[in-house]
Amino acid sequence: MTKTYRPKDLSEALDIKASTNAVPLAGGTDLMVRAKRWSGLAPAFQSDVMFIGHLEELRRIADDNDYLTIGAGCTLTEVFENPITPDILKQAISNMASPAIRNIATIGGNICNASPAGDTLPPLYALGAEIIVQSKSGERKIPIEQFIVGPGETILQSDEIVGEIIVPLDKFDKTFYRKIGTRKATALAKISFVGLARISGDIVENIRIAFGAVAPTVVRDEKIEDKIRGKKIAEIFDIANEIAQEYSLQIRPIDDQRSTAQYRKEVSLRLLKYFWESVVV
Amino acid sequence: MSQIKFTLNGKSVAIDSNPLRRLLDVLREDFKNTGVKEGCGEGECGACAVLLNGKLVNSCIVPVGAIDGSEIVTIEGFRKTERFKIISDAFAEAGAVQCGFCTPGMIMATEAILSQNPSPTRDEIADGLSGNLCRCTGMNMIIEAVELASKNGGGK
């Protein structure tokens, strides 16, 4: 039978992680569905399981002026209700699943699950979030785009867990979030788009763009953003086609049961256009 | 893991059981709280909804080992409260119950909405009920039932 652990604190959890193959279970909303069997039967796990959802050390939210630190074990509801959580992340969360899921699903679980359709990911990429990974031998800090390497794949080692997520609190005065799904509640994204901009006069001082569910991992390209940053809004219209073309090369969606590649690509580029023409301006 | 202890409808309980069993199965089989229903078994329909430390959760995807030390309220416990009476009368009056399978989950979701926000807007009600599916009524009557319960003081 599968062995289960319920560590009393983070340090015991890291000991268990170092000495067993136990998979961490936070909210369990991904793991329990994956392990599901007939009703009445306990779900079947391939490895031992360690409960971590109750660990206080993973449930803190703190900020100094420049950064928000979110414990990996905070539920989506807790992140949403926190007054300093950036608006773009709140918008993404409010479009996820349903209240009952958001009440137990954790932000750490959404990141570690690394689904191309994971809804916290495009805002976290756009905000430049960093992941604090912990093990018995210490901790390391990894930008989210290096932490997630493919669908369902992260660079987490077998003795590590995610402790916290650090979100820089840069100011943006234009924010645009759109999730395209079959219906609002409990539907995974076919496409999601995040656009953030800070405009001063007619200059684009800062810009962030991220696309979700249209490639193996979230698409964010700092080189393209660099081309836009510092330009006058009017100048962006001149290069809008070129920029769309560059993103288009990176938008490599698949056909699946939720949508087709062609639909995803076309709508992604239209969302980008809408962001320029109706939000930034 | 050893024994799992929690509070069920105000009473302390303890079980020796596989911690990975679904809270849904433990509630129905070990404690005979059969008002907790299984629809989809995947977190999508809300028939199995209960309150965990006052928050709505779907018991079909919660392993019982994760709730050690927590408070669980099922429809069996909630029906002994004043608020239940107001909500259930509102459901009856609005015609929000047909086959009744979704109703326990809907009532728990209603309680979760009204306990946080005594006078929710229609949109807030729709969001609060968005994880609960009803195959019979078409949802409008259920939204009206929540509005009615709110008007009749169900939120206070």
Ligand SMILES: Cc1cc2nc3c(=O)[nH]c(=O)nc-3n(C[C@H](O)[C@H](O)[C@H](O)COP(=O)(O)OP(=O)(O)OC[C@H]3O[C@@H](n4cnc5c(N)ncnc54)[C@H](O)[C@@H]3O)c2cc1C
């Ligand atoms: C009905 C339903 C609707 C859903 N809708 C959405 C949706 O709209 N958008 C969306 O993005 N997702 C959705 N999901 C998926 C899921 O709810 C989210 O991915 C959620 O955030 C996962 O968090 P969790 O705590 O439940 O993860 P768990 O199932 O506990 O864990 C998920 C994975 O992360 C690992 N893990 C968790 N925490 C840590 C940690 N601290 N360190 C290391 N590894 C860790 C686990 O080992 C596991 O591999 C839905 C799920 C259901 C059942």
Ligand code: FES
């Ligand atoms: S049975 Fe639990 S949500 Fe459907």
Ligand code: FES
């Ligand atoms: S009354 Fe039949 S499912 Fe809702």
